Amino acid sequence: MAAPQAKVAPWPAVPTAKPEEVYAGLSDQAKAYPLFLESILRPEHNFEKPEALSRLRVLDCTTSMMIGHWCSSQLSELGAEVIQVEPPGGDPLRKLTPFGRQEYMFEDKETGEKVGGQFLHEMRNKSSITLNVETEEGRKILRELAVHADVIIENAPPGQWDEWGIGYRQLREINPRLIYCWVGQRGQWGPLKDKPGMLDPIAQSACGFVHGTGDPKEFGGQPTRSALWMADHVGGSCAAMGILAALIYRENVSGEGQFVEATSAEAIIRILDYSWAWYSMDGSIRPRYGNWDLAINIYAVNPCKDGYMMVGGGHDRLWYRIWRTVGDEYPAVEEEILGDQRLREVADRLAHNQQVKTYTLLGEWLKDNPRADAERKLSKQQVASGGVLYVNEVAEYPHFKYRQHVAEYDSPHYGKILYGTTPYQQHKTPGRLKWLGRPTGYDNQDVFRRLLGFTGEDFARLQKAHVI
Amino acid sequence: MATQPINKAQSFEEFCRESFNPKKEFSKPEVLKGYRVLSCTQYILGPSCASYLAELGAEVIKIEAPRRGEAMRHTTPFNEPFLYPLSRWVPERGTGLGFVGANPNEYFVSIDFHRPEGQALVKKLAAKSDVFVENYRPGTFDRWGIGYRQLKEINPRLIYCWLGGFGGWGPGRVRASYDILGQSQGGNFGMTGKQEYLGGAPAKHTIWLADYWGGMMGATQVLAALYWRDHVSGEGTFTEYSQVHGVTRQLEYALPLYGKHGITRERWGNWDTQLCVHGIIKCGKSSYPKSENPQELEEGYIMISAYQDQDFARLCKAVGESTLATKYAKADVRIKAQSQMEIYPALEKWAADKTKEQVAAVMDANNILNQPVWNAKEVANHPHWNERGSLRWLDDPTYGELLHQAPGYKMSATPPRLKWALKPVGADNERILGEVAGLSAADLKRLEEQECI
Numbered sequence: 001m002a003a004p005q006a007k008v009a010p011w012p013a014v015p016t017a018k019p020e021e022v023y024a025g026l027s028d029q030a031k032a033y034p035l036f037l038e039s040i041l042r043p044e045h046n047f048e049k050p051e052a053l054s055r056l057r058v059l060d061c062t063t064s065m066m067i068g069h070w071c072s073s074q075l076s077e078l079g080a081e082v083i084q085v086e087p088p089g090g091d092p093l094r095k096l097t098p099f100g101r102q103e104y105m106f107e108d109k110e111t112g113e114k115v116g117g118q119f120l121h122e123m124r125n126k127s128s129i130t131l132n133v134e135t136e137e138g139r140k141i142l143r144e145l146a147v148h149a150d151v152i153i154e155n156a157p158p159g160q161w162d163e164w165g166i167g168y169r170q171l172r173e174i175n176p177r178l179i180y181c182w183v184g185q186r187g188q189w190g191p192l193k194d195k196p197g198m199l200d201p202i203a204q205s206a207c208g209f210v211h212g213t214g215d216p217k218e219f220g221g222q223p224t225r226s227a228l229w230m231a232d233h234v235g236g237s238c239a240a241m242g243i244l245a246a247l248i249y250r251e252n253v254s255g256e257g258q259f260v261e262a263t264s265a266e267a268i269i270r271i272l273d274y275s276w277a278w279y280s281m282d283g284s285i286r287p288r289y290g291n292w293d294l295a296i297n298i299y300a301v302n303p304c305k306d307g308y309m310m311v312g313g314g315h316d317r318l319w320y321r322i323w324r325t326v327g328d329e330y331p332a333v334e335e336e337i338l339g340d341q342r343l344r345e346v347a348d349r350l351a352h353n354q355q356v357k358t359y360t361l362l363g364e365w366l367k368d369n370p371r372a373d374a375e376r377k378l379s380k381q382q383v384a385s386g387g388v389l390y391v392n393e394v395a396e397y398p399h400f401k402y403r404q405h406v407a408e409y410d411s412p413h414y415g416k417i418l419y420g421t422t423p424y425q426q427h428k429t430p431g432r433l434k435w436l437g438r439p440t441g442y443d444n445q446d447v448f449r450r451l452l453g454f455t456g457e458d459f460a461r462l463q464k465a466h467v468i
Numbered sequence: 469m470a471t472q473p474i475n476k477a478q479s480f481e482e483f484c485r486e487s488f489n490p491k492k493e494f495s496k497p498e499v500l501k502g503y504r505v506l507s508c509t510q511y512i513l514g515p516s517c518a519s520y521l522a523e524l525g526a527e528v529i530k531i532e533a534p535r536r537g538e539a540m541r542h543t544t545p546f547n548e549p550f551l552y553p554l555s556r557w558v559p560e561r562g563t564g565l566g567f568v569g570a571n572p573n574e575y576f577v578s579i580d581f582h583r584p585e586g587q588a589l590v591k592k593l594a595a596k597s598d599v600f601v602e603n604y605r606p607g608t609f610d611r612w613g614i615g616y617r618q619l620k621e622i623n624p625r626l627i628y629c630w631l632g633g634f635g636g637w638g639p640g641r642v643r644a645s646y647d648i649l650g651q652s653q654g655g656n657f658g659m660t661g662k663q664e665y666l667g668g669a670p671a672k673h674t675i676w677l678a679d680y681w682g683g684m685m686g687a688t689q690v691l692a693a694l695y696w697r698d699h700v701s702g703e704g705t706f707t708e709y710s711q712v713h714g715v716t717r718q719l720e721y722a723l724p725l726y727g728k729h730g731i732t733r734e735r736w737g738n739w740d741t742q743l744c745v746h747g748i749i750k751c752g753k754s755s756y757p758k759s760e761n762p763q764e765l766e767e768g769y770i771m772i773s774a775y776q777d778q779d780f781a782r783l784c785k786a787v788g789e790s791t792l793a794t795k796y797a798k799a800d801v802r803i804k805a806q807s808q809m810e811i812y813p814a815l816e817k818w819a820a821d822k823t824k825e826q827v828a829a830v831m832d833a834n835n836i837l838n839q840p841v842w843n844a845k846e847v848a849n850h851p852h853w854n855e856r857g858s859l860r861w862l863d864d865p866t867y868g869e870l871l872h873q874a875p876g877y878k879m880s881a882t883p884p885r886l887k888w889a890l891k892p893v894g895a896d897n898e899r900i901l902g903e904v905a906g907l908s909a910a911d912l913k914r915l916e917e918q919e920c921i
Contacts, residue, residue: 008730022639033607034637036617041637041708050700052692074685078692096742097721098733100803104725117721117728118742159480169483189484192852195839198773201740201748202839205771210738210748211843213674214661223769223841224671225738225748227659233718234677237684238876242884244691245499245524249882251699253497259487259880266858270876271516271680274545274565275844276859277889280871281549281565285763286844291672293648294545295566301652301672308670310652312644315539350547384633384644386653388670391722392732394655399640405713406723418727423713424689425635427616428705429696431689 011408011418016401040427043404051079052429056247059145060126061085061133062155064092065198066229067183067264069122070236071153075243076125077422077431080151083447084126085142087133088466090440093119106414108439120437121419127443130468137467139166141452146171148451150257151179151243157196158188168259179246181260183239185231188261200229203264207231208272208286215290223288234271235264292359297349298322301388302359304366308388309374311362315346321381326365328377333361409436444468487880490857498525499882503694505599506531507574508581508590510538512647512676513631513711514603515570516683521599521690522573523875523884529593529900530571534578534919537893540567551867555893563890569873570680573887577901578894580920581612589921590614592905595622599690601629605644606636616706626704627693631686635710645711650678654715655722662737670735682711684876739812743775744802745783747812748841751827752820768824769841772815772831775799779836786834787818864889897921 019038023031058080062068069084076082084091090113097104097116105114115123131145132138143166146152152171154161161167168180182188185197186206197203204210204225215221239262246258269276274295275286287294291301296314303309313322320338327334340357342348349358366374371387378385389397395406395418409417417436424431448454448468462468475483503526507518515530515538522528532538535557543566544550550562555578580586591614594600600619602609609615616628630636633645651657651673662668686709693705716723721742722733739747748771756764774783777799784793792814796802802811819827824840831838842850848871853859862872865888875884901907901921915921 006730008728011727017639033610033615034641037606037635037637037708040706050696052696052700055700074688078689098725098741099805100800104721104729104731106724106728116742117724121720121724158484162480162483167480169480186852187856189481189488190852190856191850193481196837197839198837199743199746201771202773202837205748205769205839205841206847208842208844208847209673209675210769210771210841214671217766220667222662222738222750223748224661225771226656226673227661227733227735228656228718228720230656230673230677230718234681234684234876237681237688240688241520241684241691242877242879244688244695245882245884246879248691248695248698249497249499251695252499254881256881258882260877261484261488262877266853266856267876268675269847269853269858270873271569271677272675272844272873273512273569273680276848276871276873277565277568278545278549279844279848280861280869283845284545285761286545287763288674291648291670295543295547295564299646299648301648301657301670303669308652308658310649312646312649314543346542347547350545352546379643382644384646384649386643386649388652388658389655390658390732390734391655391719391726392730394653394716394719395723395726397653399634399638400713400716402638403635403710403713405710405716408727416727418723420717420719420723421713423685423709423717424692425708425710425713426689426693426705427707428701428703429693 012396012401014396017398022402041425043421043430043432046430046432050429053078053080056080056150057148058082058151058153059085059149060153062153062183063087065155065183066122066200066232067235067239068153068155070233071181071183071239071243072126073122073124074237074240075151077424077433079429082126083443084123084128085131086128086440088130088468091119094440106417106437108413109415110413111439113439115437120414120417123437125434126438127447128438128440129444129447130441132467133164133166135465135467137462137465139164141467142166143171143174144452146178147175149175149178150247151181153181153183153239155183158193172257176256177250179243179250179257179260181239181243181262183235184263186265187263200232200264201225203231203235203268207265207268208275209268212275212286212288214288216288219290221288221290231264231268235262235267238262238267238270292355295350297355297358298362300359302363302366304369304371304374306370309366309371310386310388311378312384318383321383322378325377325381325383326362329368330365333364337361409433411435411437413437413439441468488878488883490860490874493883493885497882500524500526503527503599504529504597505601506593506597508600508602508604508609510603511540512570512679513682514601515540516680517629517631517686518601519570519572519574520684520687523886528574529577530574531577531579531590532893534580534894534921537578540564540570541893543567553892563892568889571890575896575900576891576894577897578921581614583920585915585920587612587614589901589905591622594619594626596904597623597626598694599627599629601631601686603631606630606632606641620704624704625697625702627690627697628704628706629686629690630707631682631709631711633710634712635708647676647679647711648672650682650711650715654678654712655719656715659722659733659735661735663735666737668735668737678711678715682709682714685709685714739808742803744808745772745774745780745811745815747772749812749816749819751822751824753823755823755825770824770827771839771841773837782834783836786830786836787815789814789818860886862886862889866891894921
């Protein structure tokens, strides 16, 4: 069944604001700081500036898993030369597309090879080569490549590469400066090492995150995963920190690389804030509390007229401003809140029944206010607020377009691709996108000739033997 | 440290256990020894960024408002658990658990940024620092004379790291932000949660994800900037991290899909839009039917992954679903939305009389990837995380025994580590302001009386 062909308007549907519109009516003094920031941070100037990691060469040998790709993206956005080493035929992740829909995939203009949006979105500034490390010859080539690398990232089952003679113990003999990073869901050693797991939400489930996300059972809720392979993103960020730390130590002190390990589950354990301290104090299992917060009232997302609305302000100053805003339309609600002795103290408002009362009454106002109106009214009072945005709204949000949080890349292979830009904004060495996506093995000729001196004969022989 | 020769007799796992042994962390050097970081931060985003540098051995000086400290110290679940004392001036109050995890290994100094004398102290410290982290509203520190424009003149090698909600330029620059707003507006909130047709609503990622993970993004950029300063240019820089920008970066295929087809990625609950079976199902029975804690009476949940055809065939056999096995033998058929709407309920029906452990046992026996959805107690008591040192009992010098998370990654030669969880407000005033900023005992006393520190 072919999908109906809808004509899609070019992005952006609404033109992006211009600086003179954004800063219209402001005094010179009020304009000075944001215009200074624009002068040092505007992404239009990125290509006039150097890249922080341009001396670094990374071999990302991970496949079928997002954590490694996310990690190497952090490095490639900051200027590292990242070579994606894929099995011949490509990383299986290339084939993923929502609900299996082929028409959602991006097609290489020349060869017709398809790639899904998920994989494409992380193939930023990375070249692609193919290498079959399951063959002895492939492993020999990998050992030769390792001589030329600063960083290797891999995610094979625990000990697999060691057994193959291409693990950390062997590669450090060839290249003592090599930083070797293993990434995975739960770890390559320890009691769970042999419990396999590839993609998130395996890790999300193993660390307490899924259990803690979603509404309480009493409110009809259940443990909830992130829509994203989010633990793989956080794990990849941890791996990138470890790699950069190892780089600094190598350059500053030792001249040698080291072994780095990062897992998606442990990355989330690190950031599950007070779950562990609370448990250790009185045995409390941190409960699910939906879109409210156990530790701050008001700090929640609740339904409003046209969707869902975030309102935040736990401290007295903001608390009273919120109720003044509500009181403009519902004086009785403001009166009820201000008259309740049990809501006078910040601390008293955190009890569950007080949160129920707070949000029930706030809901009276929210149900008549769409997101934009609620935000406008609360912003006048400097209260942090905003609607839950869906992707179409994110893509068109004026502030994001102006700052280019979302941008379009015109690929020589795949045509126009809308993507989320790097948040690494910086004065001297900003992160940037140089290209997005490469067909499988597109850089074989360049990389193998440049680093290993391959000849045309080598290519023919190795392709025939399914090594590259 | 010379590379050790390979011990051929040692298994790979033994090698890893030795290389990453959490008990040997303190016998190894630290990456950021001798680097000084000023953390003028509040809540989570800025503090966590600095704390990741503290885990690597930087001397991180956290500067807070005198006496009562920053807002996060007064944030704790249901206002119940606190760590006492809050400060030597306010011993009858405590620090809330919201503060735990965002500020480990740091030195705690109190300075009132609003006063000229306080600002002069910040300048003195900044002149001798490598990194300056702050997350006040854009332009606030500039107004106080201690922003990037001023500090780069004093210390051109300074890396000034600003983190916040929307960034300091553009139409939304004056908006305040918190984690939950970053999630809401960045786009991951609207995609997470139970499907619309099942009566679901968008769901928050329960951790302060945009804050804690945003702090990692900030720290990553700082590490790259340090490398560039020390080994390439000698120059500092200014970094701006907008957490709502970070969240938008995370949206996977959503933006490419919207751009090409105008299709908005929607919630798909506990299942997966790109792989099937690869989702979380409900098991009908509680693992702790006799528990006195009502939380533990809840049914269990388990993540099952069998998206390859041969795995799915084994799964169907294990659960006695021969019809599904035939109907959905092929991955491209199985992945369709309608197929998923039939497959997952069938699995839940099979699991209705089982606990998550019973389901896991069946999956393990059939070599099918699975992971029970563990709650915080189950995670806290699992030997895997304990042996790996990811969660550990910390003998905190101020607050005693505390279960605490460890750094999120491991390094063999220079492991990041946990030293203490936090300290009271201004606990290191004498040491830091005396030894680094050169205040005499009399200065310290006077500024303290004036509540400037």
